[in-house]
Amino acid sequence: xxxxxxxxxxxxxxxxxxxxxxxxxxxxxxTYYLFWYKQPPSGELVFLIRRNSFDxxxxxxxxxxxxxxxxxxxxxxxxxASQVVDSAVYFCALSEAVNYGQNFVFGxxxxxxxxx
Amino acid sequence: xxxxxxxxKFQVLKTGQSMTLQCAQDMxxxxxxxYRQDPGMGLRLIHYSVGAGITDQGEVPNGYNVSRSTxxxxxxxxxxxxxxxxxxxxxxxxxxxxAKGRTDTQYFGxxxxxxxx
Numbered sequence: 001x002x003x004x005x006x007x008x009x010x011x012x013x014x015x016x017x018x019x020x021x022x023x024x025x026x027x028x029x030x031t032y033y034l035f036w037y038k039q040p041p042s043g044e045l046v047f048l049i050r051r052n053s054f055d056x057x058x059x060x061x062x063x064x065x066x067x068x069x070x071x072x073x074x075x076x077x078x079x080x081a082s083q084v085v086d087s088a089v090y091f092c093a094l095s096e097a098v099n100y101g102q103n104f105v106f107g108x109x110x111x112x113x114x115x116x
Numbered sequence: 117x118x119x120x121x122x123x124x125k126f127q128v129l130k131t132g133q134s135m136t137l138q139c140a141q142d143m144x145x146x147x148x149x150x151y152r153q154d155p156g157m158g159l160r161l162i163h164y165s166v167g168a169g170i171t172d173q174g175e176v177p178n179g180y181n182v183s184r185s186t187x188x189x190x191x192x193x194x195x196x197x198x199x200x201x202x203x204x205x206x207x208x209x210x211x212x213x214x215a216k217g218r219t220d221t222q223y224f225g226x227x228x229x230x231x232x233x
Binding site: 004009035037043044045047050091093103104105106107108109 | 149151156157158159160161164174175204206208221222223224226227229
């Protein structure tokens with residue numbers, strides 16, 4: 001069975017600090033997809049990134065970076081020089097290739113508060 | 117392109133009432149899903165559909181019905197509302213084309229906040 005764990009329930013940082021959100025996943029499938037979503041206070045879900053299991057390259061997009069490590073089943077998300085607008089709940093999600101689209105499994109989310 | 121739309125945005129029901137949450141997408145996506153979001157639990161899958169006329173149960177299907185008569189629409193019906201169904205409901209849609217290497221994801225609607233008294 002697939003499972004996603006986000007051990008950090010809430011994180012508070014001061015603006016301009018770097019912060020890393022942890023995501024650990026479990027799956028028996030050899031091909032799978034990992035995602036990060038942002039849910040700002042307004043409530044909508046904003047797609048941030050998708051990573052395929054066969055592509056272990058790390059990715060950087062502006063102040064955001066993602067570290068995918070199959071050896072530890074982790075897909076961590078780092079925000080560099082955090083800003084108040086980064087305050088949101090962040091969800092990590094997993095979808096196995098065999099049933100992609102039919103079942104995304106989400107972690108419980110990490111609430112990030114960036115203080116001015 | 118409106119993306120994924122949901123109506124209503126807010127709803128208050130009394131225990132035992134029934135209602136339908138509407139979801140529509142204009143992206144010609146094969147897959148559509150309904151999730152509920154409860155505090156501290158992330159999103160949990162209620163029902164999903166892989167195409168018109170085909171639906172299946174997710175992790176928490178009890179108390180909900182779905183149907184998919186068209187590609188665009190995927191309504192969620194609460195047959196007899198209970199306080200335990202107080203939640204935020206999200207509809208999502210996606211292509212089924214991961215095997216073709218699409219760098220795609222699920223697209224979510226804005227959500228419906230439901231309160232059952």
